[in-house]
Amino acid sequence: MKKVIGLAGSMKKHHSSSEYLLSVALEAAAEQGVQTELLRLNDYNILPCDGCGNCMNGKHCHLLNDPEDQLRELYDKLKEGDGFVFASPVYALSLPAVWKNWIDRCEPCSDEDLDFEYYNYDRVAGVKGKAFKGKVAGQIVVAAGPGHEWALSSLMPCFTAIKLSMIASAGISLIEYDGQPGIRKRPWSKPIEEAEEAKMMARAVGMRVASSLGFSYFDLPAGQESWEQQQAGGKEALAWSSFAIQNAEDEEVLLGDLASERPQVFVIGDQQASIRCGPLLEQLQQQLGGKADCALIARVGQLPHFITHEFVKGKTKETVPGFTLYYDWEDKLGPRCALAPGQPAILAGRSREEWQLFTLDEADGGNLGQALEYLAEAVV
Numbered sequence: 001m002k003k004v005i006g007l008a009g010s011m012k013k014h015h016s017s018s019e020y021l022l023s024v025a026l027e028a029a030a031e032q033g034v035q036t037e038l039l040r041l042n043d044y045n046i047l048p049c050d051g052c053g054n055c056m057n058g059k060h061c062h063l064l065n066d067p068e069d070q071l072r073e074l075y076d077k078l079k080e081g082d083g084f085v086f087a088s089p090v091y092a093l094s095l096p097a098v099w100k101n102w103i104d105r106c107e108p109c110s111d112e113d114l115d116f117e118y119y120n121y122d123r124v125a126g127v128k129g130k131a132f133k134g135k136v137a138g139q140i141v142v143a144a145g146p147g148h149e150w151a152l153s154s155l156m157p158c159f160t161a162i163k164l165s166m167i168a169s170a171g172i173s174l175i176e177y178d179g180q181p182g183i184r185k186r187p188w189s190k191p192i193e194e195a196e197e198a199k200m201m202a203r204a205v206g207m208r209v210a211s212s213l214g215f216s217y218f219d220l221p222a223g224q225e226s227w228e229q230q231q232a233g234g235k236e237a238l239a240w241s242s243f244a245i246q247n248a249e250d251e252e253v254l255l256g257d258l259a260s261e262r263p264q265v266f267v268i269g270d271q272q273a274s275i276r277c278g279p280l281l282e283q284l285q286q287q288l289g290g291k292a293d294c295a296l297i298a299r300v301g302q303l304p305h306f307i308t309h310e311f312v313k314g315k316t317k318e319t320v321p322g323f324t325l326y327y328d329w330e331d332k333l334g335p336r337c338a339l340a341p342g343q344p345a346i347l348a349g350r351s352r353e354e355w356q357l358f359t360l361d362e363a364d365g366g367n368l369g370q371a372l373e374y375l376a377e378a379v380v
């Protein structure tokens with residue numbers, strides 16, 4: 001079951017208006033059939049970033065070793081969520097400092113984040129803040145008077161950096177429902193539970209988060225349609241021929257140009273598939289007896305800022321030694337071929353005009369036989 005985690009950011013332990021509206025949002029999300037959980041940001045002791053720069057150099061944040069620091073606990077909890085609702089009061093026309101304190105520390109902080117193979121090549125987790133990439137969130141901000149509009153936008157650049165899609169925002173001034181003692185003694189003061197419009201807004205945010213799980217604008221589901229449209233229009237060979245990849249020197253080459261000189265057989269793989277790709281290439285090389293050029297196209301999604309192309313190229317060369325390597329740096333092939341992370345495929349181009357793609361499934365070794373049969377014929 002998908003899970004939506006609500007994160008309350010009030011500094012209050014009791015009678016928080018924003019936390020109340022968060023619970024309303026989560027209730028609405030639960031009605032959509034998702035599991036929900038409410039956490040309080042302030043229950044976690046997150047030490048402030050001291051700017052050491054470890055996280056930008058592929059190293060653990062040293063604060064994670066401090067027994068006082070609880071970022072890892074929060075992070076591990078947030079990783080369970082498929083979507084989030086953040087709720088906060090407005091403090092001084094922005095959010096309370098705990099939010100910024102937390103977001104400053106959203107660099108890689110788990111062992112798996114720092115594991116190159118996993119970190120770089122997992123399509124959903126390819127950038128810092130694995131807990132968030134490819135997920136969706138909504139936010140609810142409560143002010144007494146002015147400032148919710150500023151507060152709503154204050155963390156947007158940070159959320160964008162960690163590739164979290166903010167898909168619904170609700171900001172509201174609730175002066176007559178405000179919980180401050182000075183307001184509550186006024187004759188027009190009302191309990192937050194009666195703030196019907198605010199509850200409607202919170203419900204809408206919760207429902208929207210639940211209904212958009214899996215539709216992050218940073219990691220949309222495979223864009224099959226346009227490719228199918230091209231296929232339906234008989235333009236598949238043309239589309240493959242004009243598909244651009246990068247060679248080891250980062251120069252762009254068109255598949256069609258390569259195939260016009262000699263038949264081409266590409267194994268397509270990402271890092272998770274690479275262990276299978278080497279033997280596959282060797283098998284193809286042997287089988288085809290040098291009648292075609294066998295090469296790897298490595299799919300590489302967005303890289304974190306501290307990983308260079310050179311580093312990736314070095315790593316790929318180590319995994320698939322002895323073969324020509326090409327790179328699809330933006331992972332355009334993943335969605336185009338509807339390839340799952342770690343799923344290899346074979347693309348064979350006998351000429352500019354003739355291309356055939358075989359996706360290989362762990363459970364369906366038969367496809368490989370089919371591919372080999374086609375290749376034996378195609379490259380004679």
Ligand SMILES: Cc1cc2nc3c(=O)[nH]c(=O)nc-3n(C[C@H](O)[C@H](O)[C@H](O)COP(=O)(O)O)c2cc1C
Pocket residue numbers: 010011012015016017018019088089090091092093094142143144145146147148174178179180
């Ligand atoms: C330090 C502090 C600063 C605040 N600054 C603002 C402000 O700039 N604008 C505003 O409308 N309300 C401001 N408020 C009021 C809170 O936003 C308001 O009481 C809110 O409902 C509190 O939400 P909570 O009960 O979830 O903590 C401030 C409150 C505090 C404690």
